[in-house]
Amino acid sequence: MPLPGLRRRALIDLEALADNLRELGSDVIDLRADAYGHGVALVAPLAARMGVSRARVSDERDAAVARAGGMADVAVGRTGDGDTAARAVYGISGGRPVLTLLGELVAVKHVPAGSGVSYGYTHRTERPTVLGLVGLGYADGVPRLASNRAAVAIDGVRRPLIGRIAMDQFVVDLGDDAPAPGGEVVLLGDPARGEPSAGEWAAWTERPALALTAGLGARIERVVR
Structure with a gap:
């Protein structure tokens, strides 16, 4: 849903x-x-x-x-x-990045070691950790091939995307941190700020960076920064 x-x-x-x-x-x-x-x-x-x-x-x-x-x-x-x-x-190769893609941290949950993540359990936690649920998915243009490959930035810290990307959400490993739900999650941003770049997402998803930005879904609001 x-x-x-x-x-x-x-x-x-x-x-x-x-x-x-x-x-x-x-x-x-x-x-x-x-x-x-x-x-x-x-x-x-x-x-x-x-x-x-x-x-x-x-x-x-x-x-x-x-x-x-x-x-x-x-x-x-x-x-x-x-x-x-x-x-x-568009700042994908040289220049300054023009587009920053943001999602929302929907929920945070402490889990024990061995916990299966997302459907199919393609990832299991190696130790007790904190998981975060992010409200973006492949219906929004986040490629499923990024499952267990990509990273996002939350409060300036990179977090690995774990488990399979679902239609409307995906999961990240927050380690020992437990940020409050409602915070911003940066998928695409400025590598000068430590955020994942479109070029990195292109490598993780094996598709051109321009195809990634072109494929962003209609539910994503474009806002002038």
């Missing part, structure tokens, strides 16, 4: 986006796949204000949004290879 009322947010740092665009110095921006999950409606107006006049989009719906945002020349479809430039624009 989906967990109602949870905070599922993608923070979009427009200042970082502006810095990346300035550094790239191009008059064209890749806005395909809804700006790779960053939101055409958020990205296009800023790019237009910075003098970017041309855009690539995936479909006519996004083309209309891009034009409304100030793009003068919009091409629809997979025209050209913009992936390298797109990684730079």
Whole structure:
């Protein structure tokens, strides 16, 4: 069952986006796949204000949004290879990360050694520990292949993701700490702050980083940071 009322947010740092665009110095921006999950409606107006006049989009719906945002020349479809430039624009490869993906710590539970975690019990605790339940899952675009591979950051500390990722939630090992439920969990963020990067998630999930951000689900609210 989906967990109602949870905070599922993608923070979009427009200042970082502006810095990346300035550094790239191009008059064209890749806005395909809804700006790779960053939101055409958020990205296009800023790019237009910075003098970017041309855009690539995936479909006519996004083309209309891009034009409304100030793009003068919009091409629809997979025209050209913009992936390298797109990684730079969105701070995935060089530059400053634009998107921070946040979930909510829903529950905290002390468990003994040998406890099975999530369905199928693909992970069992090696010692008594504290588990945290996070309200994001594969329905939100968190790939199941990250099960028992990935890490998140909670209060500035990295925590391993353990057990299988479920539709609406996953579990992390909190060790000896027991933070209060309701706190933020950083899935994708700025490695300069010790947060997992899109590049790390790409390695854990064996898929391109841009595909990860593009695949974030509709329940995740995009918020300008």
